[in-house]
Amino acid sequence: KVSSSPKSSEILQNKHENQITYVCLIEKFYPEVIRVTWTDGEKEITENVVKGDAWKSTKEDEYSISSWLTVPEENKDKNYQCKYEHETQQHSLPTQAVNRLHSHGSTLLSGGCTILKLNKTFMFVTDHLMHRTAYLVYIILLLKSSMYYLIILFCIYR
Numbered sequence: 001k002v003s004s005s006p007k008s009s010e011i012l013q014n015k016h017e018n019q020i021t022y023v024c025l026i027e028k029f030y031p032e033v034i035r036v037t038w039t040d041g042e043k044e045i046t047e048n049v050v051k052g053d054a055w056k057s058t059k060e061d062e063y064s065i066s067s068w069l070t071v072p073e074e075n076k077d078k079n080y081q082c083k084y085e086h087e088t089q090q091h092s093l094p095t096q097a098v099n100r101l102h103s104h105g106s107t108l109l110s111g112g113c114t115i116l117k118l119n120k121t122f123m124f125v126t127d128h129l130m131h132r133t134a135y136l137v138y139i140i141l142l143l144k145s146s147m148y149y150l151i152i153l154f155c156i157y158r
Contacts, residue, residue: 001061004030005088011095015073022069022095024082032056032063035085040078045069 007028014021024036032054038045050068057064069080080095 027064
C-alpha cells in the first residue's frame, strides 16, 4: 500500500475538577509509524502525557493514534501544541483554538471544522484502554498464580 498522510486530526478537551485533559486524535494514515509529541512553545512536554498505541481500522488498511495531555485548570490559557511527524507530513495542532470554541461538551475539530460530541470519542478511547488494561490484569494474575505454584512446590519438596 502507498503511504498516505493523516486524513483528519483534532484536539478534544475535557474539564474534570481542577484539571483539563486535551486529547489529540490523528486518524487514517499509513504506514503506522508516527511520532506524536506535546509542546509548550518550543519545549517538549513529557510529564502528564499518555501516548496510545496506533490501532488499525477494521474496514481499511489505515491507522489512527491518540495522545492525552493533562494540565492544571489554571494553565488553560497556555498554548500547548500537539505535533505529529509522519513520513508524509508534519503538522501541529494548537489547544488555544479549542479553548476559545469549547462550549457545552463540544469541541471544534481542527481538521474538519465541524462539531463533535466529546463523549463519543472518549468512549472509543476508553474502550481501547479497557482492552489493554484487561490484558495487563490477566498477565499479572497469571504471574501471581505461578508464584503460588512455586511456593507450594517448595513447601512440598523441601
